Every structure is written in structure tokens, then in C-alpha cells.
Amino acid sequence: MGILSLLLAVIILAGTLWPAGAWAFTPYDTNYKDSFDRLVWTQSAYNPVGVLGREIYIPDPKDPSKQVFSPLVQPKDLFIDDNDQIYIADTGNSRIVQLDEKGNLVRILDVKESPLKKPEGIFIDGKGDIYVADTGNKRVVRLDSNGKLIKEFKRPDSKFLPESFKYDPIKLVVDKRGFLYIATLGGYQGLLQLDPDGNFQSFFGANKTDFSVMDAFKRVVYTREMYLREISKLPGSVASVTIDKSGLIYTVTKEVERGQIKKLNIAGKDLLATKDEFSDSVVNRVFGEMRFPPKDKTKPQLNDLTVDRNGNITAIDSTLKYVNQYDGNGNLLFFWGGDASASSTKLGVVKTPSAIASNSKNELFILDEENNAVQEFRLSEFGALVHKANALTQDGRYEDSEKYWQEVLRLNAFYTPAVLGLAKAAYKKGEYVKAEELFKEAGFVQGYSDAFWQVRLQWFQKNFGLLMNVIVIGGLLIYLFNRFTRKSEWRRRWRERPRSRVPLVVQLKHVFYIMKHPIDGFTAIRYESKGSMASSMIILFFAMVSFGVMRAATDFTFNPSIVLDVNLITVFLQFLIVLIGWVVSNYLISTIYRGEGRFRDVLYGSSYAMFPFIIVGLPLTLISNGMTLSEGSIYNFLENGLYIWVILLLFWKVQAMQNYSVGETGMNIFLSLVTMTILGVLIFITFGLSNELKDFFYSVYQEVTIR
The missing domain is CATH 1.25.40.10 (Tetratricopeptide repeat domain)
Structure with missing residues (x-):
């Protein structure tokens, strides 16, 4: 009994001396994705250490000497100032709640002289002034550090502001000059920029509208009346905004597939879409991670973000419930998330993340709109x-x-x-x-x-x-x-040596004639028997091997996937399937489109047309291992030239063997490609139905055997 008492005392003492959060349990997995989109499990980057904002008591209006419980209701925004004071936009209660760094209630701000109505955004500037996006009243209010109303910013009166613009402020930041950047509900024009007096300056950081191939087709084909009846395609509206200590403004947008997070300088240029440290290319990054694609094909929807003292960007996903963290250049560091079950609540799992903020210690605070509380996360050792x-x-x-x-x-x-x-x-x-x-x-x-x-x-x-x-x-x-x-006897005998008359050798050498005179060369295969099954299969075999070597041995500079295991059998099958599909489709179309070529002519000609893979592909693969991206234009020119050469040879093959004009050749190739696509779809459906049929018969068999 004495030993058990001593052991219990040691455990209690260790619990009091052990650092806060050391025993924290993480009910979620933390992950990373590498350059090849491979999922990596990592140690937890952050540990949940507590819940704030659940113990809010205010004086009873009926009896001020008593305290009544006044919980948060549908809170929408969270802000932490330089002193680590926590401000919550308590939307459902139409008030601002201030907590200290430990989560104790400091005060309630409800602006009695001009009551708030469902505020959704909060910001504290360097002077301690409080800016509130008072959404229900369609205004922004500025309060001093004591909560007294200084100014309200209603809809600006400006001829440059469209009449259709709806002024429903939801989030905002203020820069060092006192300029306001306001995100409005559905404001696809970007952030509304106001000067300290509330005058409209411009729209800032707007997203661009995606313009697809179908949109281009509609613009060409549709009449003006038809095009005007189309549903307007607008860019995504900014969902939230924050600002870092350097004055750079960050926005997050839900309804876009690329550039969901932007890091904007004073000129509105997105710094996350500029050159990397070692890169000369401009890239539009994709933000919002997921471990595995959901069955319902739900996509990430980032709705708020924060920037810590190291410049790291952390964004929350309102749909998949993930927390995504990137460094200052937009490179992924971690993402994590757990199963937010509707029947239970776990420390560390946020059911409905509505806002996120960070303090001076780089701790994260996530506002849970459903649980009406703030969860605190602390950096782990890793x-x-x-x-x-x-x-x-x-x-x-x-x-x-x-x-x-x-x-x-x-x-x-x-x-x-x-x-x-x-x-x-x-x-x-x-x-x-x-x-x-x-x-x-x-x-x-x-x-x-x-x-x-x-x-x-x-x-x-x-x-x-x-x-x-x-x-x-x-x-x-x-x-x-x-x-x-030069005049030696053996050189003379070499020049006058008898040429080989072996048919296979002659047929193989004919491919070089085709390279110089393609139309005459393909015509000779059709009418002069300059090609055979043996020569075609030899050329096809070496072309397929060359294609495989290109896929597997081209240097990493021009073929990053080489780091992954390249399955040559799959590569060879892809090559053969495409070629066989082409041969069958082209023969079928030629048969019904006044073509004169036989099936073997199509097969022989298509095989000979693959020869550039041998004479260009292999040398190109070899020299790629001695080139850098500075010579990338040379490599791309040669690679594109290779594929263009093959396409031209196939074009001349069809023209010569089928006795077509140029226009007829083009139409034949187009119809052949359409036929290839249809055959591919039919084969896919057939295999799918075959599997379903197999499962059906197996189910019937099980029913019969059981009964």
C-alpha cells in the first residue's frame, strides 16, 4: 500500500512539473506531399493543448450582482493582437468578445451607442484601435482601445463603384497608412480599398476568370444574343484576408482551382506566383491538400488563413476540415486533419472551422463555429x-x-x-x-x-x-x-563492292529512302513490294524499344518522373495499343472513304513511319544526360521535331497509299482519330460490363449453392 501511494505521488508530481501539452493526444494524422504527389506521414507538427471561450459569464441584466452563462453563438472571426489578446466576432450574439492569452474573459464589446448586428470580421491595428466588419448593418466601424465608436465606414459614394456592387463587409485588414482592405460577400471584384476617411480608392487583388476551351468555342460560334443569354462566368470572390508585419496582404478564395492563396504587395502583385529561388518559370500554385480524393469528389474549400511571425501561412479548409501550412514562398510544410464525427467531440478535431489566428509564440488558434469555442494548438518538437x-x-x-x-x-x-x-x-x-x-x-x-x-x-x-x-x-x-x-586499291574495291540483294536487307534500307522521299517511298511499299511483315516488325520493335528508352533513360532535368519506377512493360503496351488502334481505325475509315490501301499496307506504312523514334529518339536521350535547363529550348525543339516528323510521315503514308488529295488525307486522319476514340470507349464499356456480368453470375451461383 505504501509503494502504491509513493507511485501515485510521483505521477502527480510529474504531471505538475511536466510542460503543458507534453501529454497532449493528437486525434489526427499529419502529412506531407512530395514533388511527385506521394503522400508522406510525419510526426505531429502541432499538438492540441486546450479549448478557450467556453466559460463566458457576464453580469445578469436583471441582477448585476450575479453572473450568467453567455456562450458564443456561431462565431465567425478570430484575431490575436500584438499582446496576444484574443478577439472573437461573436456573430450570433452581435458582439465582440475579448479574452486574455489564457482564455479568460476580459470584456464584451457591443458598442451601445450604435449596436452591432451580426459582425463577421475583426481587426486590431498597431495603435489598439478596433475595426469591426459589421455585416448586418452593412458597414465597418472603428472603435478606440476602450471600445468607443470613432468612425463608421458605410458604402462609399463614388462614381467608380458599380451600382450592382453589394456592400456586405465580412473580413478586413488595415495597413500602416490606415487604408482599409475589405472583403465583401460575393465581391468578385476583389478587396474594396478605402482610405482612412472612407473614400473609395480601388479594387485590390481580384481573381481572374478561368477561360476554358469551351468558352473560346462559344465565343467563336455563338451569336451575340446567344452569348448574352449564357450565365455570366465571374471570378471567385475573396473569402478572407490577413496582413503580415511587413505590410503584405494575403487573401484566400474558395471558388477557384488555382491560386486559392495570394500574397499581394502594395501594387497587387501575387508574390506566390513569381519565380522560385532557383527557377526562371512563373507558376500558379494550387493550395488546399487532401490525403485521398473523396468518393463524392469534394474539393478543398479554403476559407481563412493566418501568417505567423516566421512568415508561414496556415489555412483552414471548411469542407474537408484540413489545416494546411505553407512556408512564405507557398511551399507545403504540413497538413493535418481528423475525423470530425457528428456524435462526438475531440480535442484537436475542429468540426466547422470558421477562422484561424496565430500569436507571438506561433501557436495556432482555430475557431470552431459548431462547437462555439476556440481550440489552441502548440508546436511540437518536430x-x-x-x-x-x-x-x-x-x-x-x-x-x-x-x-x-x-x-x-x-x-x-x-x-x-x-x-x-x-x-x-x-x-x-x-x-x-x-x-x-x-x-x-x-x-x-x-x-x-x-x-x-x-x-x-x-x-x-x-x-x-x-x-x-x-x-x-x-x-x-x-x-x-x-x-x-584515297587512291589505294582496297578503298576502290570497297567503293565498288556488290550491293546486297537480300530482300529483307533491301526492305530495311528502304526506310532511309522514305526519310528523303516520303510520298514516293510509301508508294513503293504499296505498289513495288518494298516492305514486308518481317521488315515492318523489325522496325516496329526497335521503335518501341527506343520509345521505352526515351521514357526510362531521359535525364531527370527533362523527365522528372524518372525518379519513380518506370514500368517498361506498361510503356510498351501503351505504344502498341495506340499503334494498333491507329492501324485498325485508319484501315476501316480508308475502306469506306474511297481508299485504295490494303490492311497490310496500312500496317507496313505505319511501322515505317515510326523510324524517327530510332534515329532521333535514341541520340536525343543520350545527349539529354549532358544538358541543363539552359539548353531546354534545344531539347524541346528536337523532341517536338521528332513527334512532328512522325505525324508528317503518317500523313504522307495515308496520302500515298490511299491515293488521296491533301484535303481528303486530312479528313481521313480526323475520322481515324474519332474512330480510335470510339473504339477506346467501347472497349472500356465492354470490360466494365464484363466485370458486372461476372459478378452477376457469381451472385446467382452463390444463391443456387446456398439454397
């Missing part, structure tokens, strides 16, 4: 380590970040940002071979290309003299050899 390493990397202190990234990699060998951080550190130190390997492992093409450039440059600097000597001496030897053997 999360803090990643933040420390990433902050050094973002500041360009790559060598200082190396030891931290090494520790992160020790804790999780599959966490790609650690590999990328070590790659940048190696590049900075001049360890280009190591950097090249690490960039490839991380799937970062530009960094890999830059490191390889340096490796190649060092090799040329080291071996340039030897290389030039070999070239000069080799050229001189060839010149001397030709000069002194």
Missing part, C-alpha cells in the same frame, strides 16, 4: 525544428540550417523539405555533386539543373586541354588517313 530550419533557409542562411535539417531527416527520412534544405546547403558550400544528388532526390528540377551545370563546368575546366588535343589530333589523323588512302 514542428518547431522544421520551422527553425525552414526560417534559416528562407533567409538564405543555408549553411546554418544544415544541422537542423539533418536532425529533421534523422527523425523522418521521408520528409522532402529536409532533403531540399540540405541540397541548398550543399550547393552553397560548393559541393555540387552532392547537391545534384539531393536535388534529384527531392524532385527539384531547377536546383538539379543548376548543380549539374556547375559539375559540367568544373569538368570542362579540368579537361578542356585534353579534350581539345583529342579533337585536333583525331581530326588530323582522319585528314591524313583520307589523303594517303
Whole structure:
């Protein structure tokens, strides 16, 4: 009994001395997705440590000496000021609730001289003034630090503001100049920018309308009246906005597929869509993560975001309930989320996330609209380590970040940002071979290309003299050899040697004639028997092998998927299926479209047309391993030229073998492609029905055997 008492005392003492949150349970999985969209499980980045805002008591209106419970009702927004004071837009109660950093009630702001009505947004500036998006009253109010009304911003009176614009403020921020940036309900024009006096300045940070191929088709084909009857296609409206300590404005939008999060400078330029540190290309990022696509095909819908003191962006997803965290450049760090069961409530699982904020300690606070409370999350040891390493990397202190990234990699060998951080550190130190390997492992093409450039440059600097000597001496030897053997007997006999008359050899050599004279060459296959099954199959076999080599051996710079396992059997099957589909479809169309070619002519000609894969594809694969992205235009020119050459050969094959005009050839190819598509759909349906039929007969068999 004495031992049990002692043990219980030790446990209680340890519980009092152990850091808060150390025993926190995380009822969710934390993940990361690498450059190849592979899902990686990681240690928890944040641990849930508590719930705030549930114990709100106010004086009883009937008896001020008593306290009555006054819970939050459908709260919509959350803001944490520089002193870590927590402000909640308690929409259902038409008030602002202020809590201290520990969650204790400080005061209730309801602006008695001009009562609030369903406020949905809150912002505190550096002076302590309080700005409220008073949605129900269609205004923004400015209060001083004591909660006294200073000014209200109603709908601006400006000729530049469309009459159709609805002024329903839902979120807002204020910059250091006192300019207001207001997100309005359904405001597809962007943020409404007002000066400190409430005058309209402009719309800021608007999204662009997606313009699809179908939209372009409608614009060309439809009359003006038909086009005007179409439902207007508008850009997504900004759902929320925040601002960082540097004055950069961040917006989040639900109804767009790309660029859901924007980081805007004073000119309205999105810094997340600019060049990466090592990249020359401009990319439009996609934000909002998911582990696996839901069965109902629900897509992420980001509805609020916060920026911590390190510049990391954390956004909440109102649909899938995930929390997504990115660094200041928009690169994914973590995302996490648990099963928000309707029948239970768990610490750490937010049922209806409506707002998110962070304090000076980089802790996260997520407002749960359904549970009417705020959940607090604290960085774990792993999360803090990643933040420390990433902050050094973002500041360009790559060598200082190396030891931290090494520790992160020790804790999780599959966490790609650690590999990328070590790659940048190696590049900075001049360890280009190591950097090249690490960039490839991380799937970062530009960094890999830059490191390889340096490796190649060092090799040329080291071996340039030897290389030039070999070239000069080799050229001189060839010149001397030709000069002194030009009139020799054995050279004469070689030039006059009898040419091979073996049919297969002649047919294989005919492919070179086709490369120079395609129409005459394909005509010779049709009428002069210059092609055969054996020669066609040989060319087709080597073309298929060349295609497989291109897919599997092209350098990582131009073929990032090489990092993943390339299944050559799948590649070969894809090549053969497309070719067989083409041959069958083209023959069928030619038969009913006044064509003269036989099935074997179509097969032989199509096989010969694949020859560029051999004479261009293999050399291109070889030289790609010595090229960087700086020579990407050369590589793309050669690769595109290869496919254009194959297409032209197929065009000339149809024209020559079917005896078509140019217009008839084009129509034949178009109908052949349509037929290929129809055959593919029919085969897919057939296999699907076959599986259903098999399951049906199996079910019948089970019924019979059971009875």
C-alpha cells in the first residue's frame, strides 16, 4: 500500500512539473506531399493543448450582482493582437468578445451607442484601435482601445463603384497608412480599398476568370444574343484576408482551382506566383491538400488563413476540415486533419472551422463555429525544428540550417523539405555533386539543373586541354588517313563492292529512302513490294524499344518522373495499343472513304513511319544526360521535331497509299482519330460490363449453392 501511494505521488508530481501539452493526444494524422504527389506521414507538427471561450459569464441584466452563462453563438472571426489578446466576432450574439492569452474573459464589446448586428470580421491595428466588419448593418466601424465608436465606414459614394456592387463587409485588414482592405460577400471584384476617411480608392487583388476551351468555342460560334443569354462566368470572390508585419496582404478564395492563396504587395502583385529561388518559370500554385480524393469528389474549400511571425501561412479548409501550412514562398510544410464525427467531440478535431489566428509564440488558434469555442494548438518538437530550419533557409542562411535539417531527416527520412534544405546547403558550400544528388532526390528540377551545370563546368575546366588535343589530333589523323588512302586499291574495291540483294536487307534500307522521299517511298511499299511483315516488325520493335528508352533513360532535368519506377512493360503496351488502334481505325475509315490501301499496307506504312523514334529518339536521350535547363529550348525543339516528323510521315503514308488529295488525307486522319476514340470507349464499356456480368453470375451461383 505504501509503494502504491509513493507511485501515485510521483505521477502527480510529474504531471505538475511536466510542460503543458507534453501529454497532449493528437486525434489526427499529419502529412506531407512530395514533388511527385506521394503522400508522406510525419510526426505531429502541432499538438492540441486546450479549448478557450467556453466559460463566458457576464453580469445578469436583471441582477448585476450575479453572473450568467453567455456562450458564443456561431462565431465567425478570430484575431490575436500584438499582446496576444484574443478577439472573437461573436456573430450570433452581435458582439465582440475579448479574452486574455489564457482564455479568460476580459470584456464584451457591443458598442451601445450604435449596436452591432451580426459582425463577421475583426481587426486590431498597431495603435489598439478596433475595426469591426459589421455585416448586418452593412458597414465597418472603428472603435478606440476602450471600445468607443470613432468612425463608421458605410458604402462609399463614388462614381467608380458599380451600382450592382453589394456592400456586405465580412473580413478586413488595415495597413500602416490606415487604408482599409475589405472583403465583401460575393465581391468578385476583389478587396474594396478605402482610405482612412472612407473614400473609395480601388479594387485590390481580384481573381481572374478561368477561360476554358469551351468558352473560346462559344465565343467563336455563338451569336451575340446567344452569348448574352449564357450565365455570366465571374471570378471567385475573396473569402478572407490577413496582413503580415511587413505590410503584405494575403487573401484566400474558395471558388477557384488555382491560386486559392495570394500574397499581394502594395501594387497587387501575387508574390506566390513569381519565380522560385532557383527557377526562371512563373507558376500558379494550387493550395488546399487532401490525403485521398473523396468518393463524392469534394474539393478543398479554403476559407481563412493566418501568417505567423516566421512568415508561414496556415489555412483552414471548411469542407474537408484540413489545416494546411505553407512556408512564405507557398511551399507545403504540413497538413493535418481528423475525423470530425457528428456524435462526438475531440480535442484537436475542429468540426466547422470558421477562422484561424496565430500569436507571438506561433501557436495556432482555430475557431470552431459548431462547437462555439476556440481550440489552441502548440508546436511540437518536430514542428518547431522544421520551422527553425525552414526560417534559416528562407533567409538564405543555408549553411546554418544544415544541422537542423539533418536532425529533421534523422527523425523522418521521408520528409522532402529536409532533403531540399540540405541540397541548398550543399550547393552553397560548393559541393555540387552532392547537391545534384539531393536535388534529384527531392524532385527539384531547377536546383538539379543548376548543380549539374556547375559539375559540367568544373569538368570542362579540368579537361578542356585534353579534350581539345583529342579533337585536333583525331581530326588530323582522319585528314591524313583520307589523303594517303584515297587512291589505294582496297578503298576502290570497297567503293565498288556488290550491293546486297537480300530482300529483307533491301526492305530495311528502304526506310532511309522514305526519310528523303516520303510520298514516293510509301508508294513503293504499296505498289513495288518494298516492305514486308518481317521488315515492318523489325522496325516496329526497335521503335518501341527506343520509345521505352526515351521514357526510362531521359535525364531527370527533362523527365522528372524518372525518379519513380518506370514500368517498361506498361510503356510498351501503351505504344502498341495506340499503334494498333491507329492501324485498325485508319484501315476501316480508308475502306469506306474511297481508299485504295490494303490492311497490310496500312500496317507496313505505319511501322515505317515510326523510324524517327530510332534515329532521333535514341541520340536525343543520350545527349539529354549532358544538358541543363539552359539548353531546354534545344531539347524541346528536337523532341517536338521528332513527334512532328512522325505525324508528317503518317500523313504522307495515308496520302500515298490511299491515293488521296491533301484535303481528303486530312479528313481521313480526323475520322481515324474519332474512330480510335470510339473504339477506346467501347472497349472500356465492354470490360466494365464484363466485370458486372461476372459478378452477376457469381451472385446467382452463390444463391443456387446456398439454397
